[in-house]
Amino acid sequence: MRTWIVAGNWKMNNTIAEAVALANAIKDGTASIKKGEVILAPPFTSLQSVSQTIKGSRVALAAQTMFYEDRGAFTGEVSPVMLKDIGCTHVLIGHSERRKYFHEKDADVNLKVKKALAAGLKPIMCVGETDEEREKNVTRAVVGRQVKEGLRGVDKIDNVVIAYEPVWAIGTGKVATPAQAQDVHAFIRAILREIYQDAAAGIRLLYGGSVTADNISELIAMEDIDGALVGGASLKADGFLGIIKNIAKQK
């Protein structure tokens, strides 16, 4: 049985004071929910304060990206060792905004996934097609390539989480239908089964893209959707807690 995950990707939002207030509200609002995993991914500047805020609670901490070396002359970058040190258990890798604005390629994603695992962090590897790619009917080719290339050389899949985030659904209010999302999730699980056999059944696959408390229930009802990676709706405690509660009710 796969336990659900709800992760909030705050992206480039929140001052330290705002981050602490939001993290406190999520900590308090989830204290009575016994199952599942709740993860917050603040910007680097708030990791330390959020880490202290959620200490001893059921909320876990993720970074939004990392570099694939432990230390050295890489101005502006942050290493997995530093993320562990600050209290992160997870790290987002290859988010579509990293791919689009910072030119991360599948090969970079692969190096980062392997490095995160080696450092004892759980990577949440993000994949997803653009609007144009969906229209050209190459969704499976694109997502299949991202999954296979991202996991190249990864022998043990247990600590990897995969987030399917169709780029056309991110921040647009245009959520994938449950059938569209399930179709790609099942496709991803089939690829994992080819590579990792039985272990594929235990891997959590998250959907991301305009998730709200109103649309999550029908998405989470799908067999291969094990949780959500939430952007905009994770910036308000009520909205994010609503998503968590609706998932906890069903899974």
Ligand code: 13P
């Ligand atoms: P939205 O929920 O704002 O569409 O963002 C999704 C996302 O990119 C989460 O990583």
